[in-house]
Amino acid sequence: xxxxxxxxxxxxxxxxWINTKKKGDIIVEHIGEFSTELIDSILPNMEKxxxxxxxxxxxxxxxxxxxxxxxxxxxxxxxxxxxxxxxxGTARLGAIFLVIDGSFCRITTGNFIKKEIIDNLKNRIDTxxxxxxxxIKMLYRDTINNKTFSEKGGAGIGMIDMARKTGxxxxxxxxxxxxxxxxxxxxxxxxxx
Numbered sequence: 387x388x389x390x391x392x393x394x395x396x397x398x399x400x401x402x403w404i405n406t407k408k409k410g411d412i413i414v415e416h417i418g419e420f421s422t423e424l425i426d427s428i429l430p431n432m433e434k435x436x437x438x439x440x441x442x443x444x445x446x447x448x449x450x451x452x453x454x455x456x457x458x459x460x461x462x463x464x465x466x467x468x469x470x471x472x473x474x475g476t477a478r479l480g481a482i483f484l485v486i487d488g489s490f491c492r493i494t495t496g497n498f499i500k501k502e503i504i505d506n507l508k509n510r511i512d513t514x515x516x517x518x519x520x521x522i523k524m525l526y527r528d529t530i531n532n533k534t535f536s537e538k539g540g541a542g543i544g545m546i547d548m549a550r551k552t553g554x555x556x557x558x559x560x561x562x563x564x565x566x567x568x569x570x571x572x573x574x575x576x577x578x579x
Contacts, residue, residue, distance in 0.1 A: 398561040398571050400479075400496075407494045407573075410487030413439065414453070417481040420461040428457070432484065439486060448551050448578050449484070449491045455544045456495050456576065457482055464497045465569060490579040499572045504560055507572070510542075511556050514549040522550045552578050 404417065413435045414428060432453065436446045460480040480497040499507070514522065526546045549556055557575040 398563050400481075400571070403496060403561070403571070403573065404481065407481075407483050407496070408485070410485035410492065411439070412483065412485050413491075414482065414484040418479065420457065420464065420480050420482075422461070425457050425461060429454070440491070445491070445578060449493070452548050452551060452576055452578060453482075453484055453493055455548060456493050456574075459544055460495055460497055463499070465499050490577045493576045493578070494574065496571060496573045498563065498569045500568055501570050502568075504570060504572075508558070508560075510545060511558055514545060515555045517549070519550075519553060522546060526550050548576050552576060554579070 408415065414432050416424070416428065433450060436449055440446045440449065460482060464480045481495065483492070483494040485492045485494070517525065526543065529543050529546055545556065554577045557577070559573040561571040561573065563569045563571055
């Protein structure tokens with residue numbers, strides 16, 4: 387699967403986005419806020435479902451690890467949508483789907499972000515998608531050894547680890563949110579086979 391990037395300028399319809407991401411056998415689906423309690427309640431059921439539906443232990447472990455990274459990213463990086471929260475029913479809206487789609491598992495996340503970080507995020511993902519497996523491993527090791535943390539507490543290692551563990555390109559799309567000039571909707575897909 388190749389990395390996908392689009393910046394869509396048409397009016398964003400979250401229900402249309404949700405419907406496109408729900409194709410396949412849905413293991414986990416959550417749309418709303420992401421609390422620590424919610425994360426703790428999702429994981430045991432997800433693990434049980436994965437054990438029943440995925441034969442290879444190595445694939446189950448990758449899926450579980452990457453799902454945890456994705457859900458933690460949502461918990462820490464959802465941008466409040468105060469101006470448009472009434473349209474979506476919450477001021478901190480995020481979404482996550484874990485779907486078995488043919489021969490691979492897909493983890494999809496979606497959340498609102500500030501437009502000012504789009505270029506940085508796009509460059510980080512494009513850089514990872516352009517690297518070889520060996521280059522990603524070296525970047526992971528260098529980042530771990532550097533131990534530089536962002537203002538949100540992360541070392542920027544999450545996406546590196548996802549690319550390292552899957553060996554697949556990371557797919558993404560940004561949607562313009564017409565109701566709020568400062569925000570965009572970030573759709574992110576990780577495929578594990």
